[in-house]
Amino acid sequence: xxxxxxxxxxxxxxxxxxxxxxxxxxMGQLFGNMGxxxxxxxxxEQFPPxxxxxxxxxxxxxxxxxxxxxxxxxxxxxxxxxxxxxxxNVEHLVGRAEDIQNLLQQCLAKQIVFLEGESGSGKSALVRxxxxxxxxxxxxxxxxxLAELWVDQWxxxxxxxxxxxxxxxxxxxxxxxxxxxxxxxxSRPLSTLVDIEQRLARLNDEEGRTALIIFDQxxxxxxxxxxxxxxxxxxxxxxxxxxxNPFWETVARxxxxxxxxxxxxxxSDTAAGLSCVxxxxxVQALRLDRVPSAYISELLTRMTExxxxxxxxxxxxxxxxxxxxxIVRDISQQDVVLPQQLKIMLGGIQSLKRLNIAQYERAxxxxxxxxxxxxxxINGTARKVGLEAGQVRAIPVALIDHANPTKxxxxxxxxxxxxxxKTSTQVITTDKFNAALEELERGExxxxxxxxxxxxxxxxxxxxxxxxxxxxxxxxxxxxHYLLEDGAKAFENAGSLATxxxxxxxxxxxxxxxxxxxxxxxxxxxxxxxxxxxxxYTLRTPGAFAGRSWFWVMGIWxxx
Numbered sequence: 001x002x003x004x005x006x007x008x009x010x011x012x013x014x015x016x017x018x019x020x021x022x023x024x025x026x027m028g029q030l031f032g033n034m035g036x037x038x039x040x041x042x043x044x045e046q047f048p049p050x051x052x053x054x055x056x057x058x059x060x061x062x063x064x065x066x067x068x069x070x071x072x073x074x075x076x077x078x079x080x081x082x083x084x085x086x087x088x089n090v091e092h093l094v095g096r097a098e099d100i101q102n103l104l105q106q107c108l109a110k111q112i113v114f115l116e117g118e119s120g121s122g123k124s125a126l127v128r129x130x131x132x133x134x135x136x137x138x139x140x141x142x143x144x145x146l147a148e149l150w151v152d153q154w155x156x157x158x159x160x161x162x163x164x165x166x167x168x169x170x171x172x173x174x175x176x177x178x179x180x181x182x183x184x185x186x187s188r189p190l191s192t193l194v195d196i197e198q199r200l201a202r203l204n205d206e207e208g209r210t211a212l213i214i215f216d217q218x219x220x221x222x223x224x225x226x227x228x229x230x231x232x233x234x235x236x237x238x239x240x241x242x243x244x245n246p247f248w249e250t251v252a253r254x255x256x257x258x259x260x261x262x263x264x265x266x267x268s269d270t271a272a273g274l275s276c277v278x279x280x281x282x283v284q285a286l287r288l289d290r291v292p293s294a295y296i297s298e299l300l301t302r303m304t305e306x307x308x309x310x311x312x313x314x315x316x317x318x319x320x321x322x323x324x325x326x327i328v329r330d331i332s333q334q335d336v337v338l339p340q341q342l343k344i345m346l347g348g349i350q351s352l353k354r355l356n357i358a359q360y361e362r363a364x365x366x367x368x369x370x371x372x373x374x375x376x377x378i379n380g381t382a383r384k385v386g387l388e389a390g391q392v393r394a395i396p397v398a399l400i401d402h403a404n405p406t407k408x409x410x411x412x413x414x415x416x417x418x419x420x421x422k423t424s425t426q427v428i429t430t431d432k433f434n435a436a437l438e439e440l441e442r443g444e445x446x447x448x449x450x451x452x453x454x455x456x457x458x459x460x461x462x463x464x465x466x467x468x469x470x471x472x473x474x475x476x477x478x479x480x481h482y483l484l485e486d487g488a489k490a491f492e493n494a495g496s497l498a499t500x501x502x503x504x505x506x507x508x509x510x511x512x513x514x515x516x517x518x519x520x521x522x523x524x525x526x527x528x529x530x531x532x533x534x535x536x537y538t539l540r541t542p543g544a545f546a547g548r549s550w551f552w553v554m555g556i557w558x559x560x
């Protein structure tokens with residue numbers, strides 16, 4: 001059996017040869033040469049002269065069909081899972097060898113290390129897939145990665161306790177063998193902060209391993225406790241933090257004794273807050289940049305190359321190769337790429353029927369693909385669990401921080417259920433709501449963190465970068481509501497009468513809003529006065545009355 005590439009080459013060659021034979025035959029028939037040849041063949045004596053022209057014409061059309069079929073080939077995605085970019089997958093951590101080595105050396109040499117980078121640059125992936133495996137091989141440092149739930153606790157003692165238990169290497173006197181005939185001493189429970197301090201000190205002094213507490217998303221922790229960290233719009237100093245918070249007093253005391261190390265990971269735009277935890281003096285932060293575009297191109301090639309018997313993309317030469325270059329170019333800034341944006345892009349293009357530039361642009365290019373990724377997850381979840389798309393969409397929308405729309409926030413299951421219930425009259429059962437949360441978490445839209453003792457579960461968006469796609473999907477789903485809301489805000493904030501006049505709704509927009517109101521998919525609400533003010537737009541638009549006359553005649557103009 002021929003390979004796929006060979007079949008395409010044969011298809012192209014067959015079309016060209018067939019078309020050429022038809023053309024040569026037609027020209028020969030015109031000049032009589034082919035007619036004399038066929039006249040010598042008795043089998044063709046019974047056919048009239050015009051039959052040859054029909055045969056040549058059919059042969060030529062067949063050749064053209066083969067060429068068109070070859071030209072209209074399309075790349076199709078056969079294995080969507082192959083395009084899933086995972087932060088815990090070492091193979092997906094490309095272009096970071098030097099960053100991993102630098103961070104490792106810092107963590108082995110210093111008591112306190114700062115790592116900063118813009119949101120979506122891959123800080124968490126660098127720590128999880130790059131640093132932690134290297135530290136486990138070193139054996140002199142024990143990494144303790146706090147779960148995401150820690151950012152919601154002013155004193156994250158419980159999160160540290162969970163990390164110590166999960167590490168499985170904090171048994172009492174693990175390195176000291178009991179004397180013959182003596183039982184191994186039982187491990188004391190980590191019930192208090194004092195117990196945790198003693199256990200960490202013993203780990204360093206008796207077992208020769210220093211714990212490294214990794215405070216990932218430290219910016220979120222400070223955002224949740226903004227009033228404590230910025231009481232007078234100025235960051236508090238380390239001494240004040242130690243005095244106000246017993247947890248940080250314990251951490252500072254252990255670092256001063258060189259019995260503990262700390263790694264703080266934060267966004268660059270909030271890196272000033274790191275001054276609060278400079279317990280040993282100023283610390284020079286490591287800066288994580290975006291990934292060079294060359295590494296991203298190589299990664300995409302590796303992720304989509306597949307195997308001869310199990311290809312990832314069908315016919316990549318028919319669109320995917322050019323689309324791949326276009327995607328890297330669109331998400332690149334000065335030849336570097338934000339990894340989180342690449343992850344969302346790869347998730348969004350899975351919904352494209354054909355992997356080519358035309359389909360990509362029809363979906364809205366980069367910004368449209370991000371919204372498409374969110375819509376794909378929401379609609380798929382709604383179908384699977386039997387809820388309305390609007391009810392499912394309300395869940396990620398509720399996880400956007402209203403104070404900072406570019407950040408996610410933590411919400412309990414009860415709060416999310418109450419928010420989703422407001423979007424529709426359809427009753428949401430507990431089973432369906434739990435199934436929706438599980439599906440969204442499986443699709444990497446959400447992630448949850450739980451406290452094993454209290455059973456409390458908090459949900460967050462999988463990453464801050466998702467807020468952009470969630471917001472875009474929400475606005476696309478309720479475009480007329482946001483059209484009216486945005487216009488009303490522009491009208492209210494206008495500084496002059498001319499600006500107010502320009503912010504009024506057009507006649508076409510008013511007619512469409514009225515139509516959506518008739519269908520029951522839209523309500524004017526608090527923006528009714530703005531919509532009434534937009535009626536004045538009729539006076540400056542020729543023929544505008546005719547656009548609304550039907551509504552007025554029927555007596556159903558909603559603002560009349």
